[in-house]
Amino acid sequence: MGDLTRLTAAELAAKVHAREVTAVEVAQAHLDRIAAVDGRVHAFLHVDHEGALASARAVDEALDAGQAPASPLAGVPLALKDVFTTRDMPTTCGSKMLEGWVPPYDATVTRRLREAGVVILGKTNMDEFAMGSSTENSAYGPTRNPWDLDRIPGGSGGGSSAALAAFEAPLAIGTDTGGSIRQPGAVTGTVGAKPTYGGVSRYGLVAFSSSLDQGGPCGRTVLDTALLHEVIAGYDPLDSTSIDAPVPPVVAAAREGAAGDLAGVRVGVVREFAGEGYQPGVLAAFHAAVEQLRALGAEVVEVSCPNFTYALPAYYLIAPSECSSNLARFDAMRYGLRVGDDGSRSAEEVMALTREAGFGPEVKRRIMIGTYALSSGYYDAYYGQAQKVRTLISRDFAAAFERVDVLVSPTTPTTAFRIGERADDPMAMYLSDLCTIPSNLAGNASMSVPCGLAEEDGLPVGLQIMAPAMQDHRMYRVAAAYEVARDAGAGRLSDRVPEVGA
Amino acid sequence: MPAISRDEVAHLARLARLAVTDEELDVFAGQLDVILRSVASVGEVAADDIPPTSHAVPLTNVFRADEVRPGLNQQQALSGAPEAEDGRFRVPRILGEEQ
Numbered sequence A: 001m002g003d004l005t006r007l008t009a010a011e012l013a014a015k016v017h018a019r020e021v022t023a024v025e026v027a028q029a030h031l032d033r034i035a036a037v038d039g040r041v042h043a044f045l046h047v048d049h050e051g052a053l054a055s056a057r058a059v060d061e062a063l064d065a066g067q068a069p070a071s072p073l074a075g076v077p078l079a080l081k082d083v084f085t086t087r088d089m090p091t092t093c094g095s096k097m098l099e100g101w102v103p104p105y106d107a108t109v110t111r112r113l114r115e116a117g118v119v120i121l122g123k124t125n126m127d128e129f130a131m132g133s134s135t136e137n138s139a140y141g142p143t144r145n146p147w148d149l150d151r152i153p154g155g156s157g158g159g160s161s162a163a164l165a166a167f168e169a170p171l172a173i174g175t176d177t178g179g180s181i182r183q184p185g186a187v188t189g190t191v192g193a194k195p196t197y198g199g200v201s202r203y204g205l206v207a208f209s210s211s212l213d214q215g216g217p218c219g220r221t222v223l224d225t226a227l228l229h230e231v232i233a234g235y236d237p238l239d240s241t242s243i244d245a246p247v248p249p250v251v252a253a254a255r256e257g258a259a260g261d262l263a264g265v266r267v268g269v270v271r272e273f274a275g276e277g278y279q280p281g282v283l284a285a286f287h288a289a290v291e292q293l294r295a296l297g298a299e300v301v302e303v304s305c306p307n308f309t310y311a312l313p314a315y316y317l318i319a320p321s322e323c324s325s326n327l328a329r330f331d332a333m334r335y336g337l338r339v340g341d342d343g344s345r346s347a348e349e350v351m352a353l354t355r356e357a358g359f360g361p362e363v364k365r366r367i368m369i370g371t372y373a374l375s376s377g378y379y380d381a382y383y384g385q386a387q388k389v390r391t392l393i394s395r396d397f398a399a400a401f402e403r404v405d406v407l408v409s410p411t412t413p414t415t416a417f418r419i420g421e422r423a424d425d426p427m428a429m430y431l432s433d434l435c436t437i438p439s440n441l442a443g444n445a446s447m448s449v450p451c452g453l454a455e456e457d458g459l460p461v462g463l464q465i466m467a468p469a470m471q472d473h474r475m476y477r478v479a480a481a482y483e484v485a486r487d488a489g490a491g492r493l494s495d496r497v498p499e500v501g502a
Numbered sequence B: 001m002p003a004i005s006r007d008e009v010a011h012l013a014r015l016a017r018l019a020v021t022d023e024e025l026d027v028f029a030g031q032l033d034v035i036l037r038s039v040a041s042v043g044e045v046a047a048d049d050i051p052p053t054s055h056a057v058p059l060t061n062v063f064r065a066d067e068v069r070p071g072l073n074q075q076q077a078l079s080g081a082p083e084a085e086d087g088r089f090r091v092p093r094i095l096g097e098e099q
Helices: A009-017 A023-041 A049-064 A108-115 A158-165 A182-188 A222-232 A250-257 A280-295 A306-329 A347-358 A361-373 A380-403 A426-433 A437-442 A472-490 B006-015 B022-044 B074-078
Strands: A044-047 A077-081 A119-124 A171-175 A191-194 A215-219 A266-270 A299-303 A406-410 A445-453 A460-467
Touching: A009 A023, A009 A049, A009 A222, A023 A044, A023 A049, A023 A077, A023 A119, A044 A158, A049 A119, A077 A108, A077 A158, A108 A119, A108 A222, A119 A158, A158 A171, A158 A182, A158 A215, A171 A222, A182 A191, A182 A445, A182 A460, A191 A222, A191 A472, A215 A222, A222 A250, A222 A472, A250 A472, A266 A280, A266 A380, A280 A299, A280 A406, A280 A445, A280 A460, A280 A472, A299 A380, A306 A361, A306 A380, A306 A426, A306 A437, A306 B022, A361 A380, A361 B006, A361 B022, A380 A406, A380 A437, A380 B022, A406 A472, A426 B022, A445 A472, A460 A472, B006 B022
Parallel strands: A077 A119, A077 A171, A266 A299, A266 A406
Antiparallel strands: A044 A119, A171 A215, A191 A215, A191 A445, A406 A460, A445 A460
16 A cells, blocks of 8 residues: 555545545554654654554544544544643643643644544644744753754744654644744745634643744645644634634635646735845745746735834744743642642742743743843833834734735745754744744734755755735645645655655 | 843742752843843834734623533542642642741
């Protein structure tokens, strides 16, 4: 039957639903692949062999009984970022604070996956509490980029992106607060979409920055990503910011786009995202992608979004502020780690000792930055001003989307950097999120699709496509059209990854 | 002059209930200074008459019928507790010596 791990999610689903292979065989093939390569990649923090095979068996039994598949992805394996709660697996958020914690409830995303018959293989590594751009901030050690094991797979969702690139799973779930789905997608040659804020429920997604956090789908192809998007998206009364509206028709858009015609689509190139700090090979691949869009019939214009320059500083005030409040819940009393409770120390002392021992340096830095930005005397100059900049960024988007249907830019200014290269320089690390942050602040939809390899290092580059809120389907159409054109000559880009450890 | 002093970082750590070490304070003081100087550029934007955005999606309050729905039972709620006793969370004493 060939190597099942090389197939797309859509191909696997078709084979399972046609009874050409069983869901158990598909799950076992991916579990075998994980066993073979994850010692080197370290994409997973937890692999649930028995649970995965049991849910695959349930899919097979339902099909045996003549039932229709529970969803278009029933029987397809998936890697779940370890920030979504799971009743049957630990949920650590990459932190010592939650080591071994098994939540008493499932996240809505987890529940929807299970109901759709998607087979959850395990939980993927991440920067601690999703704070980082390299997965080096995980308390359980870094994940390695399958394109070059000495390099980072992006972050915070580096476990999910690496699992895709290493063929350990055809689908993955990420979360994107400042780029944590899109930047890992870009540097591993995989697809990642941040849906419109409110499009996918945050219930059971451990909070980092609640006004920015957004779960979303990851895959190796645009269609697979769209299929997963429709499984996890939709209104959830358990999330107060969930949008009560129909899910944008992203699968239909991906299929339409695959026909390869972008006539009538207006594409805006963001002028501010180029120049100093951008790797030449990244810009070259990006410009070639823009020319490809033009060749597909799109009308390409340059668009200026002047306040995007201030998105990075605004984000690094707003996100830490919300983080300092959200992470106050880790108080050593109700769940998670407790340190120093020797009978003599007070709750306050135990709390401070626990948080000192349980949090890593980046989490501590952000908690302190947020505490500073929210304190009286600094609030107006920092947090208040950042919120005003947030308004201006939304206005830039609104003005741009008057003129164009989608905006494009490189997803991140460079290809994957080496592990350790930026670890001691927080500001250098933060620059990874330069192009992705505006869509988090404004809440609109945005995705990354691979656009070739940089000429100087042969590493993947991402094309970011941004669409207005609840117009997620627009970006999928453009991404799918581009993907078909990109692969017309050289074949599927994700297949060009070197064999891990070879 | 730094944007933030070592003493101020120590104060922030106390506010945030982080029992940081002296070595950490040395490192964090420098790093927080660099970060705060960089993010201070938001102040360059003339935004006096611009309303703040706290949330990308306009929020309205949502009500539901006041009906009992299933929640966590006691055993589930205590399942992740560092310590439990008699069906309750066991916590260290909440008052310090001086109180």
